Amino acid sequence: MHLKTFLPLAPLLALALGTAAHAEDPGLWKVYNDTFKSAKYVDLTHTITPNIPVWIGFGNSTFAPAKAGADIEGYAKKGDVFTYAAHGFEATNYTLQTDQLGTQLDPPAHWAPEYPAIDELPATYTIRPLVVINIEPQVQKDYGYALQVSDITAFEAEYGQIPEGSVVFVRSGWSKDWPNPDLAKRTPFPGVSLDALKFLHLERHILFHGHEPLDTDATPTLEGEYWLMHNGFAQAEGVANLDKVPPVGALVAIGFPKFGGGLGGYARYIAICPPDWQYGVSVGEVAEAPLPKSDKPLAFDENLGMRVRQ
Structure with a gap:
């Protein structure tokens, strides 16, 4: 076709090409619609309440209804508790004794100030391949059992080599007694050996590992945690529901x-x-927007020290 013949058709062709281009989702929207929308989502996180297990050195946190911190003319006086009836909203005052509480992400600055703090971790931590190594059978025989290199190599013999940059969570069953506060005092507890940590980081080059207990290991010096932090590695603690995820093939989304x-x-x-x-659960299986209305409104329970549905 001669160019002059083609020119009158150009607007129609451009429209057709534009329609075809928009028929396919742009960028990562296609990945979401093809993969993430139908995926199953499992929460691996404990709920923070005033009485969850915490190291005795930190002590328990407290929740209370939020109060006005200053006089607000025609609205509230300093010290007034904000209420739905008087102010149209309520809020909570959290007195958290530590940032080592519940399900956690420890940056290396927790032990080594020359390494990054939590706000200095890169945005690339957001989503990673997830590996879950199960040591529950060993823990049932020895509650102080710690993950060994032999456990990792046995896992890889069955599921393949742990991918570089992945997150490895160690399933021990420790969290099944959560939120019993006595968990924080129970020792020894299931851990991760120093040799296993070195293997995961130096041989497999993972992003970080995680475990169910609130410490890495039960050695007198916490040798595993010391090594991690002083070599620039982060770790997850207090992870939950690891029996609800597959050993390989899942991803983990990370927020903090x-x-x-x-x-x-x-x-x-x-x-x-x-x-x-x-x-x-998958997208569309639970109400999201709008969120469901409950016939039991939240109210502050003085005995529990937190808001619950009553």
Whole structure:
């Protein structure tokens, strides 16, 4: 076709090409619609309440209804508790004794100030391949059992080599007694050996590992945690529901508050599992927007020290 013949058709061709281009989702939207929308989501995070297990050196946190911190003319006086009836909203005052609370992400600055704090961790931590190594059978025989290199190589013999840059969570069953406060005092407890940590980081080059207990190991000097932090590695603690995710094939989404100079992080880990996985929920299976209305409104319970549905 001669160019002059083609020119009158150009606007129609451009429209057709534009329609075809828009028929396919742009960028990563296609990945979401093809993969993440139908995936199964499993929460690996404990709920923070005033009485969850915490190291005795930190002590318990407290929740209370928020109060006005200053006089607000025609609205509230300093010290007034904000209420739905008087102010149209309520809020909570959290007195958190530590940033080492509940499900956590420990940056290396927790032990080594020359390494990054929680706000200095890169955004690339957001989503990673998830590996879950199960040592529950060993722990049932020896509650103080720690993950060994032999456990890792046995895992790889069955499932393949642990991918570089992945997150490795160690399933021990420790969290099944959560939120019993006595958990924090129970020792020894299931851990991760120093040799296993070195293997995972120096041989497999993982991003970080995580475990169910609130410490890495039960050695007198916490040798595993010391080595991690002083070599620039982060770790997850207090992880939950690892029996609800597959050993391989899932991803983990990682979220945490960005406290300036923070030495620990209240974290939320969500496992993103294949659509045919037996646990979890998919987009569209639960109400999201609008969220469901409850016939039991939240109210502050003085005995529990927190808001609950009554």
